[in-house]
Amino acid sequence: MSFVGAKLDGRCLAGVSFTECTFQDVSVDGADQRSAGFVDVAIERLNAPVFSAEYVEFRNCKLGYVNLRGAELQDVLFTGCILDELDLGGAAAHRLAFADSRVRRLDLTAAKLKHVDLRGLEFQELAGLEGLRGAAMTPFQIGELAALFAAHFDIVEKT
Template structure:
């Protein structure tokens, strides 16, 4: 009798809604590198640049932010909501994100490389180039988003899911994927198909990926 090895079921991202109460209204004067903001609400700010490198933001709501660039390099953001951002450049390299919701935002270039991003919801966002090289990306859900390019090269990914989200290009070279559900993603270009182990796809997606997988394995397909 043949023993068939079945793959373990894909685990969904573990996310809890962020609930914020009793926030203190802040303004542009509260924004500075290394700031410690706990329970603040920053709303309707238009600035050339926002400098929050190495800041610590906990239980904050940052809404209706318009800036040419936002610097969150090395920052720690937890239990917070980011919504209605219009930011061409988000520099968040080597930052830490835990229990964060990012909603209704337009972000051109998002630099998350080397970061730890855990329990984050992206909903109704338009994202350009999202750089997660070398990042740890755990319990993440993209809902109703459009992404031009998602770079997961060398990243460690676990419990990632997409719903009604289009991804023009995804880079997987050197990535380690676990419990990654691609079924809700409309994928155009996939680089690094040899790293797809640990993902789940639809039959339609598999038919689109088949030529890339065959080429990667050195298989010639001919009638």
């Protein structure tokens, strides 16, 4: 099935399963999506300012700009995902994790993280270094950020 320009705002989609569907320019603002399933689905330009669902897992997705600025996230997992940009600026994230995922640019400006696991996330750029507070990272990831930490704290290397 293909859904183009559909307005599903406020609808009850609880328990509905979508398989091998496409969604383009669809709005699901305030829709109840608890226990809904999306398998082998292509989504392009989804409008969901209020997205309510229980435990959410994104699996094997290719995502462009993911705007979660100011969002409240709880129990979210990204597995095997490739994201161009993930904007978590000002977001409050609790139990957010990544497994075998990559993001080109991660923005954590003013983010509030609790039980956030970034160990399974490879990222190329990071904005909002202070937003890392509360995140779990590997020693390798921390080492890769050494130059950013030094610049943030005005640490000067002297020989």
